[in-house]
Amino acid sequence: MRLSDLGELGLLARIESILSIPETKRLADPASAAGRVLVGVGDDAAAVDLGDGRVLLLSCDSMVEGVHFVPGASPPDTIGFRAMAAALSDIAAMGGAPAWALVTLAIRSDCDAAFAEELIRGARAAAERDGAVIVGGDCVSAPRETGIHVSVVGEGRRDGLLLRSAAKAGEVVMVTGTLGDSAAGLAVLQGKASLDAEATSFLTDRHLLPTPRIAAGAILAEHEALGAAIDVSDGLVRDAGHIGERSRVGIELRAERVPISAECRRAADAMRRPALHFALGGGEDYELLFTVRADAAEEVRAALLQRAQLNATVVGEVAAGHGVTVVDESGQPIEGLPAGWNHFRGVR
Amino acid sequence: MRLSDLGELGLLARIESILSIPETKRLADPASAAGRVLVGVGDDAAAVDLGDGRVLLLSCDSMVEGVHFVPGASPPDTIGFRAMAAALSDIAAMGGAPAWALVTLAIRSDCDAAFAEELIRGARAAAERDGAVIVGGDCVSAPRETGIHVSVVGEGRRDGLLLRSAAKAGEVVMVTGTLGDSAAGLAVLQGKASLDAEATSFLTDRHLLPTPRIAAGAILAEHEALGAAIDVSDGLVRDAGHIGERSRVGIELRAERVPISAECRRAADAMRRPALHFALGGGEDYELLFTVRADAAEEVRAALLQRAQLNATVVGEVAAGHGVTVVDESGQPIEGLPAGWNHFRGVR
Numbered sequence: 001m002r003l004s005d006l007g008e009l010g011l012l013a014r015i016e017s018i019l020s021i022p023e024t025k026r027l028a029d030p031a032s033a034a035g036r037v038l039v040g041v042g043d044d045a046a047a048v049d050l051g052d053g054r055v056l057l058l059s060c061d062s063m064v065e066g067v068h069f070v071p072g073a074s075p076p077d078t079i080g081f082r083a084m085a086a087a088l089s090d091i092a093a094m095g096g097a098p099a100w101a102l103v104t105l106a107i108r109s110d111c112d113a114a115f116a117e118e119l120i121r122g123a124r125a126a127a128e129r130d131g132a133v134i135v136g137g138d139c140v141s142a143p144r145e146t147g148i149h150v151s152v153v154g155e156g157r158r159d160g161l162l163l164r165s166a167a168k169a170g171e172v173v174m175v176t177g178t179l180g181d182s183a184a185g186l187a188v189l190q191g192k193a194s195l196d197a198e199a200t201s202f203l204t205d206r207h208l209l210p211t212p213r214i215a216a217g218a219i220l221a222e223h224e225a226l227g228a229a230i231d232v233s234d235g236l237v238r239d240a241g242h243i244g245e246r247s248r249v250g251i252e253l254r255a256e257r258v259p260i261s262a263e264c265r266r267a268a269d270a271m272r273r274p275a276l277h278f279a280l281g282g283g284e285d286y287e288l289l290f291t292v293r294a295d296a297a298e299e300v301r302a303a304l305l306q307r308a309q310l311n312a313t314v315v316g317e318v319a320a321g322h323g324v325t326v327v328d329e330s331g332q333p334i335e336g337l338p339a340g341w342n343h344f345r346g347v348r
Numbered sequence: 349m350r351l352s353d354l355g356e357l358g359l360l361a362r363i364e365s366i367l368s369i370p371e372t373k374r375l376a377d378p379a380s381a382a383g384r385v386l387v388g389v390g391d392d393a394a395a396v397d398l399g400d401g402r403v404l405l406l407s408c409d410s411m412v413e414g415v416h417f418v419p420g421a422s423p424p425d426t427i428g429f430r431a432m433a434a435a436l437s438d439i440a441a442m443g444g445a446p447a448w449a450l451v452t453l454a455i456r457s458d459c460d461a462a463f464a465e466e467l468i469r470g471a472r473a474a475a476e477r478d479g480a481v482i483v484g485g486d487c488v489s490a491p492r493e494t495g496i497h498v499s500v501v502g503e504g505r506r507d508g509l510l511l512r513s514a515a516k517a518g519e520v521v522m523v524t525g526t527l528g529d530s531a532a533g534l535a536v537l538q539g540k541a542s543l544d545a546e547a548t549s550f551l552t553d554r555h556l557l558p559t560p561r562i563a564a565g566a567i568l569a570e571h572e573a574l575g576a577a578i579d580v581s582d583g584l585v586r587d588a589g590h591i592g593e594r595s596r597v598g599i600e601l602r603a604e605r606v607p608i609s610a611e612c613r614r615a616a617d618a619m620r621r622p623a624l625h626f627a628l629g630g631g632e633d634y635e636l637l638f639t640v641r642a643d644a645a646e647e648v649r650a651a652l653l654q655r656a657q658l659n660a661t662v663v664g665e666v667a668a669g670h671g672v673t674v675v676d677e678s679g680q681p682i683e684g685l686p687a688g689w690n691h692f693r694g695v696r
Contacts, residue, residue, distance in 0.1 A: 003464065003489070004457040011461055011487055015453075018468050019482050033447035034481045046483035048448050048501075050398065058484055060450045060499065066491040099381035100396050102408045102499050105363075106454075109352040113359055116351065120366050133382045134367050135394035136406055139359055141351070143414040144492040151408065151450050151499035153396075 016041045042246065043164050044093035044230060047156065055161065057154035059090035065145040074189065076115050078208035080122030080148055082284075086233060087152040088130050089212035089286040093231035094163075095221025096156030097214065098132040104149040106142035119148050127152075130214050160221035162229035162290070167247035171227045171291040173316040176216050176304065178259045179236055180275060181206035183282020184267035193270035199263040210286045215308040217288060223303070225296030227318070235283040237337060240316075240324045243291065250321035253280075256329050259313045280326065280337050291318050364389045390594065391512050392441035392578055395504065403509065405502035407438035413493040422537065424463050426556035428470030428496055430632075434581060435500040436478050437560035437634040441579035442511075443569025444504030445562065446480040452497040454490035467496050475500075478562050508569035510638070515576035515595035519639040521664040524564050524652065526607045527584055528623060529554035531630020532615035541618035547611040558634045563656040565636060571651070573644030575666070583631040585685065588664075588672045591639065598669035601628075604677050607661045628674065628685050639666050 003011055019041045021034050029035045038055060039047035045059035063069055063083040084101065091098040103123050107116050116139070127134055132152065185207030187193050188200055195203070213231070220226050228243045236258065240251040258279045268275035292300050297314055304312045319325075326334045351359055367389045369382050377383045386403060387395035393407035411417055411431040432449065439446040451471050455464050464487070475482055480500065533555030535541050536548055543551070561579070568574050576591045584606065588599040606627045616623035640648050645662055652660045667673075674682045 001461045002457070003455055003459050003461055006461045008487060008489070011455075011464060014461065014465055015468050015485075015487065018465060019472065021481060033479055037448070037481060037483055040481075040483050041485070046448065046450070048483065052400070056404070056448075056501065058448060058450055058499075058501065060452055060484070060486050060497075062452050062454060062486055062488045062497070064454055064488055064490045067489055100385070100394065100404075100406060102394070102406055104408055104410050104497055106410060106412055106495055106497075107351055107359075109350070111351050113349045113351055113354045113362065116359060117362055117366060120363050124367065131381055133369060133385060133388075135385055135388045135396065136408070137363075137389070138408050138410055139356060139363065140410045140412055141356070141415050142412045142493060142495065145490060147454055147490065147495065149408075149410070149452055149454075149497040151406075153404065153406065153501060 038161065039163065044090040045154070047094060047161055049158060053158050055156045055158050057091050057094050057096040057156050059087045060149065060151040061086035062147060062149045064147040074208055076118035077122030077125065080119035081126040081209055083148045083150045084123040084126035085210045085212050085286060087150045088126065088132065088214065089231040089233065091152055091154035092212045092214045092217035093229050093288060094156060095160050095217050096154035097218065098130050098152050098154040100153045101127050101132055101134045102151045103134055103137040105139050106147040107139065108144065108146050109141050111146060123148065123150060130212060156221065162217065162221055162226065164228050164230050164243050164246035167228035167243050167249050167291040167318050169249060169318050169320055170294060171318040172294045172297050172314045173240065173251060173253065173289065173291050173318065174297060174312050175232065175259065175287055175289045175315050176213055176310050176312045177287040178261040178264065179232060179285050179287060180264040180278030180282045181261055182210065182284040183278045184264040187271060188267055193267040195266055195270065199266055202263045203267060207284065210284060212286055213288045213310065216304055216310050219303050219307055220288065220290055223300055225293040225300070227291030229288055229290035232285045232287045232289050233283050235281045236289065237280050237324050237326065239289050244322060244324055248322065250319040251316060251324045252319045253316035253324060253326045255326050255334055257313060257315045387509065387511065392438040393502065395442060395509055397506060401506055403504045403506050405439050405442050405444040405504050406499070407435045408497065408499040409434035410495060410497045412495040422556055424466035425470030425473065428467040429474045429557055431496045431498045432471040432474035433558045433560050433634060435498045436474065436480065436562065437579040437581065439500055439502035440560045440562045440565035441577055441636060442504060443508050443565045444502035445566065446478055446500050446502040448501045449475050449480055449482045450499045451482055451485040453487050454495040455487065456492065456494050457489050459494060471496065471498060478560060504569065510565065510569055510574065510577035512576050512578050512591050512594040515591050515597050515639040515666050517597060517666050517668055518642060519575045519666040520642045520645050520662045521588065521599060521601065521637065521639050521666065522645060522660050523580065523607065523635055523637045523663050524561055524658050524660045525635040526609040526612065527580060527633050527635060528612040528626030528630045529609055530558065530632040531626045532612040535619060536615055541615045543614055543618065547614055550611045551615060555632065558632060560634055561636045561658065564652055564658050567651050567655055568636065568638055571644070571648055573641040573648070575639030577636055577638035580633045580635045580637050581631050583629045584637065585628050585672050585674065587637050591637070592670060592672055596670065598667040599664060599672045600667045601664035601672065601674045603674050603682055605661060605663045
């Protein structure tokens with residue numbers, strides 16, 4: 001079966017099945033590498049046990065020419081920055097602190113050396129901003145397309161891991177920051193909407209220089225009332241779906257509560273499209289989406305605001321059943337909404 | 349400047365300079381990620397301090413279509429196997445034990461799903477053989493060429509790190525196993541030499557299913573008389589050059605002592621080429637090249653044979669000056685020898 005038919009999720013499911021570690025193998029030797037895996041394939045990052053309360057978190061992300069970036073359409077350092085930020089964000093979504101990174105460049109030999117250097121400089125800038133450091137990597141030639149592949153090792157506490165699988169009925173669903181800005185920023189970069197300099201700068205920065213929510217993840221990891229967490233990389237609906245699937249619950253999102261910036265609304269207006277579509281389907285915002293016991297939502301919101309200077313909004317609740325439903329103010333499901341990006345099918 | 353002019357080593361030197369961590373930054377906060385880097389860019393793997401005598405080792409390797417493999421020319425599982433084995437070998441060359449791996453597939457969407465699955469199965473097989481486990485990764489589409497990108501996290505002891513930079517005058521240079529088999533195996537696969545089934549199988553396995561020298565690396569890491577170490581991935585002359593450069597010493601290799609298998613000799617004979625050229629310039633053997641105090645060479649050789657069932661041979665010595673010299677039996681330098689593979693220049 002061709003990948004274009006199977007789709008990214010179909011392939012990921014097959015690979016996950018190949019890589020699943022049998023429980024018997026984990027238990028057979030708890031001191032082995034397999035025995036120390038706490039979280040394997042299927043969450044934002046893998047988690048392995050260091051044996052003294054500490055865990056290592058392992059994540060990776062890639063940007064490939066023609067899929068994730070077009071040379072010339074954005075400064076090369078921002079390509080490296082985004083790849084690193086995406087991998088850092090996965091560490092944040094597990095509640096950890098990023099520490100060390102590897103960067104592999106697969107570079108066309110007709111490429112300018114300065115382009116390759118800018119990719120690295122951008123990745124380094126993103127790492128440094130969050131206290132991480134690039135300690136190695138590789139450089140290989142690629143005949144026809146350039147790619148940057150980032151791996152990040154983070155540190156966390158065994159008793160403070162944030163998982164996709166931990167949502168429970170009765171919890172509310174919250175999200176940090178605003179959603180849709182990255183997708184709106186991409187549209188502005190592509191010339192689909194023209195805004196004033198300030199709004200342009202805000203939205204394009206949200207796309208090109210995203211901010212992983214490291215401090216917020218650490219605050220959430222400490223909180224006893226937290227349920228599941230994930231970073232918004234595929235889009236709100238799809239990432240909520242990942243939580244729902246892993247936790248075996250349904251997710252109900254309230255359209256009118258989804259936090260959307262004024263700048264995103266203006267870009268959407270200029271394109272005569274509903275801002276909600278950007279917020280629900282546009283990915284790469286790298287905000288944190290999480291569930292929390294309803295009675296603790298206000299306390300968590302206040303902690304994020306006070307300690308990470310970050311707004312968080314209740315956007316829905318964990319429900320029985322499965323799947324993600326987006327409802328309007330009267331509680332009626334809204335149909336025909338964008339789902340998210342599928343790399344192999346190439347549709348939204 | 350185009351990469352084809354600058355070359356792989358030129359680009360690596362620039363990147364290393366971008367990524368070097370200033371000593372002041374390391375010392376400013378020893379508890380920070382930067383402060384805990386023991387070995388950064390420029391060795392087989394990076395090493396970071398876990399604070400209790402343990403270190404983490406981080407390595408990565410990539411195989412890109414059209415550069416490292418041609419689909420159809422070798423079974424897809426061997427492509428994944430080789431990529432993983434190369435990254436594991438880097439951990440061996442630091443004296444560590446590989447534990448956890450991430451694998452990213454960049455896959456053409458017109459690719460068959462079974463091909464992608466075989467890449468993963470091969471990588472898993474290589475990891476499992478050495479006690480490591482794949483805990484995560486990513487799958488992205490690539491418009492025009494498939495690649496597999498592997499990162500490995502290994503564990504070691506702070507007092508048992510093998511470095512490229514530790515060679516000292518007065519030491520001898522040793523190498524495990526035999527050299528040139530992988531290059532000869534590739535030639536056999538390409539139909540350049542025809543041998544009997546047994547020799548064909550030996551050489552092609554050495555190319556397609558290489559064996560990282562994990563146990564040997566651990567034995568070397570324990571030995572107080574060890575100098576520098578590296579794995580033979582670029583070819584003997586070039587990898588000896590890496591030790592020489594990092595240790596600021598010269599390396600003199602004795603051509604007649606370089607260990608060459610009977611099978612490699614027969615392949616070379618069939619192609620009317622000197623077997624020595626395969627052994628000196630052919631890479632991807634993943635043997636360990638190391639320096640050791642001359643009076644301890646025999647003891648180390650015996651330990652490798654007894655505990656890792658692996659031959660090791662003295663092939664030269666650490667000398668004053670710089671650069672790698674290959675000499676004949678009378679001590680005269682041999683000129684016109686192959687150096688190794690340069691990905692961007694595409695020449696040997």
